[in-house]
Amino acid sequence: MIRLTTSTKLMAFGVALSLGWVVLAACECDETKEDNYPGFWVTCIDNKPTLMTYNNNDATPVTSDAAGSFNPSDWDCSKDANSPQYKGSADSPPFQISGPSGPGGSARPHAASGTTYYTILEPLLSLPFTPFVPPPGTPTCQSTFADVFRTNHNEGTVTRFGTCPFTDKVTIPVFQNPLQIAFTPDGTRALVTSFGDLEGDGGALTFINVATNQVTNTLMMPYQVTPNGLAISPDGSTAYVGNFTSPGQSILVIDIPTQTITTTINNVLPYPSAMTLSPDGSQLWVGSPLGAETDVIDTATLTTVFRLNIQRSGDIAFNSTGTMAYVTSALNVPGQVYAVDTATYKILSTYTVGNTPADIKMSYGDQFLVVNNYFDGTISIIDLRQDVVNTSQSLGTNPIGIAFLR
């Protein structure tokens, strides 16, 4: 038996605490089977092919397949009551085949794809801007409401929600650590930036067919190119992708039809993540919640034409004519929104909003700007007709991403 001195006992206690932390800190206590096995599979219930998914920890039949890719006639339960046979026309079944215990074998990547991470607090700057999904029960629900797509950063997926009624339609696996999503103007394709592993080795740009909810291509980025910001030109031909890793930051110009990188703009400010095109697509405004300035890039020459002295800009919005740009800044507390004349680049107005404005969107008719404020969980409405700002009480914790249903 070893007789330990007090100092050794203290050290041993420290080691024990540390080991306990190593074992338990990886616990993600809100994690369910739904988190671990998102997606769908097909099983036989009463000899009928049934589409299943996890609802928390419960395997649940999906009563209506909103995505429309499950066709019971493609499946045969007559030969094996426990496992349906796929007889569809496609080469491989669109869903996994499994018993009711859950999808076997090949679920999607777990959150810990990167070095294993333990969260102390909600990461403030851990790579923004997944859209905020409105809560269920929207009072003016209409069947024409558009779907909402959400990137699930830790899970490496994109979830498609129906907004009327509010339903989780489908979960689409994409490359590691997705951040932002944007649609081509014709609505046929969604592009998703993925940061890649957390060592910063390189990410990808994923192309999703919106009609089938299938990934059509994963465009791998060069080494240490970690996509974050994303903007698509009004004609749908070009995507601009911000390479977040700095130094070495850049903006990649992607030809959407061929899905290739055509040009890289290198002389840009660090951490490009908030990227917005002017309505005519002639200018790309680039900000960053970590940045010291905001870039204005001419998309014809792909050069920086102006650097605005607006620090820590989380998002940028334009009016419908592109004559004014509204840039958020989290530099001060409370934060501010700067109204910038896009012809002269002069700041014409400054609006005080909540703490750490993260996203800004222009409403119809250029009358209101909606700003969500990350730190205090408030929403600020800027009434441009009267130059008045109304900031709400806190509505929740750390909202990131806002969108209007159209």
Next chain:
Amino acid sequence: MIPYFPQPVLHLGAFQIHAFGFLAALAVVLGGRVVLLRAHRKGIPAEQMFQFCCWTYLVAMACAVLSKLILDNFPAIFVDPVHAFRTNLGFRSVGGIAGGFVGALLWCRWKRLSLYETIRRVDIVAYATPFAWMIGRLGCTLAHDHRGLFTTSWIGVKFPEGTRYDLGLIEFLFLIFLTIAFYALDRKPRPVGFYFGLYGVVYGGFRIWLDTLHAQPLRFYGGAVGVLVGLSGWAWMWAYQRSHASEAAVSPAVV
């Protein structure tokens, strides 16, 4: 091709234990046990070696976490120091190895141990390292947190984004052989510093090769530093042997 599967999770009521966390802790416990048993065989007081292990582990752990925090978040922390308290924690093994090594040297200095006694203890730890490292890398294998280049090789893992090397898996397989080799080599007495040098050279050399499969341009510094440290260990061992050659037939360095 090797199928991809998510990291196993053990559900214990409100707690969930991921395979990586469990195996990392198991690796520490196993490595500590190998060190203590070996130290006992070498005549080093158990309490002293236990304290040495605890100290080295704590410094290594702190350095692994700090290096991850600082290296990954330096620009953000520079802009906003409070960011350090909001971000995620993780490990950088290179920070842990370097920190543990420096911590071990500092402890020996604090205890006024000679260079010979210092190398003796470090050598014991080096002998135990493959045993523990192997278990730790098994955790990496299950967590799939070291993805390499895309490949069509039989050892590729079918990740959702395509088949690529799983570097954790490859290193785990390598460490199985290294552990067996260390165990076999230990059947004969070896000079002090032998395992320290061997581990540095062999593991460092392996890492140089392994990094060619990484999704990055070639970077050899990590493995190269290991090789250089290992060679310096062997150089010390050789110099010590020569300077004590005229002493007893069986050098005290061979214990």
